Amino acid sequence: MPGERSLSDVLRNSLNNSDLPFRDFVELALYHPEFGYYARPESPVGREGDFITSPLLSPVFSFALGRLIDEFMSRSGDAVWQVVDIGCGDGALIRALAQGAGGRGSGIGERPCAFFGVDRNLGRAQPQPDVTYATSLGDIPPAEARLIISNELFDALPFARLVQRGEELHELWVTERDGALDWTEHEADARYDEYFAERGIELDDGQFADVSLEWPALYGDLCRFVQRGLIVTFDYGLPQTKLFRGRMRRFGTAAAYSRHRVSRDLLVNPGEQDLTAHINFDDLRLTGERQGFASRFFDIQAKFLLALGAAEHELLKPVGEVTVDNAEDGMALLEARDDARRLILPDGIGADIRVLVQERGMGREEWGFQTKLF
Numbered sequence: 001m002p003g004e005r006s007l008s009d010v011l012r013n014s015l016n017n018s019d020l021p022f023r024d025f026v027e028l029a030l031y032h033p034e035f036g037y038y039a040r041p042e043s044p045v046g047r048e049g050d051f052i053t054s055p056l057l058s059p060v061f062s063f064a065l066g067r068l069i070d071e072f073m074s075r076s077g078d079a080v081w082q083v084v085d086i087g088c089g090d091g092a093l094i095r096a097l098a099q100g101a102g103g104r105g106s107g108i109g110e111r112p113c114a115f116f117g118v119d120r121n122l123g124r125a126q127p128q129p130d131v132t133y134a135t136s137l138g139d140i141p142p143a144e145a146r147l148i149i150s151n152e153l154f155d156a157l158p159f160a161r162l163v164q165r166g167e168e169l170h171e172l173w174v175t176e177r178d179g180a181l182d183w184t185e186h187e188a189d190a191r192y193d194e195y196f197a198e199r200g201i202e203l204d205d206g207q208f209a210d211v212s213l214e215w216p217a218l219y220g221d222l223c224r225f226v227q228r229g230l231i232v233t234f235d236y237g238l239p240q241t242k243l244f245r246g247r248m249r250r251f252g253t254a255a256a257y258s259r260h261r262v263s264r265d266l267l268v269n270p271g272e273q274d275l276t277a278h279i280n281f282d283d284l285r286l287t288g289e290r291q292g293f294a295s296r297f298f299d300i301q302a303k304f305l306l307a308l309g310a311a312e313h314e315l316l317k318p319v320g321e322v323t324v325d326n327a328e329d330g331m332a333l334l335e336a337r338d339d340a341r342r343l344i345l346p347d348g349i350g351a352d353i354r355v356l357v358q359e360r361g362m363g364r365e366e367w368g369f370q371t372k373l374f
């Protein structure tokens, strides 16, 4: 609206008319085209930002995915193929993958392939000649085989916050009380009652749950986009029996991130902190399987990266095999080695992020990442 100069103005105008479902509050806080968290010119991801993601943590992540690209390419024959990173942010991962593919001499220059980054907000995307950016899958030219990768896309989708009150499911809304944002409860939108009923999930009295109806909807779009290929999803999430287990997750999983600190205060500083919730991986898996995809892998990130050969990267080689010229380089190397290990250690990002890989039309043969390590 004219005269709005900040997200607070947008929210105040909106709340003057009526309270807002929390889901719509998240949509505004993260994706308002001018004042949303992801519309800000500075990247929220990275050491200087609010949280770190695997591609920005260590080059070992793109190194391991490079192995997957090699395997994908060798199985695609002469097909015109593409690698697409959806929810690519500033494009760090897709740029590294395109560069790595060229650098490894995989013959990409002569082969009919292309690298794309897709994000609903491309304001921070860094240009690179061999990467094309788009805001929608619909803008990408046709291809015979596709490898789709996403990292922390689904946990960044707007979500509703629900709570069971006796026999009734309630939905949390946002209101303004004495000049501050506050919570209020309404009977839940019927679509959330259906969500739990269809999945046979019963919440305990007083249990909170965070749900995005966009998890299966967006994944369905990816499935339709990939007639033949792989969809590789890295995200914070769990299968639904664990995600909605009352004893473990009575307060849901919604969290806010700012300056690498996590908080449960979801309403403070709208537009200046990230809001996220763990995803229901069964929504993705079942959506894919209903569209004819085979689930090839579902486990923690550490196992996936190791199965792809991450340990062969020089940052993960034994210390004795590495030489440095001076103390400064030695310190930098130690830090880089620590970051690389964080990707694959079974605490933190290595175990909290799960990977789902689904495949259609690429043959029955096992993939390298299906190798059992432990």
Ligand SMILES: C[S@@+](CC[C@H](N)C(=O)[O-])C[C@H]1O[C@@H](n2cnc3c(N)ncnc32)[C@H](O)[C@@H]1O
Pocket (backbone or CB within 6 Å): 038, 045, 053, 054, 055, 056, 086, 087, 088, 089, 090, 118, 119, 120, 121, 150, 151, 152, 153, 156, 157, 218
């Ligand atoms: C948590 S960030 C992850 C960025 C990057 N993948 C990384 O790992 O550093 C989530 C990204 O998903 C993008 N996003 C959210 N919804 C999207 C959608 N429907 N289509 C494409 N991108 C979307 C956001 O704009 C944001 O850049």
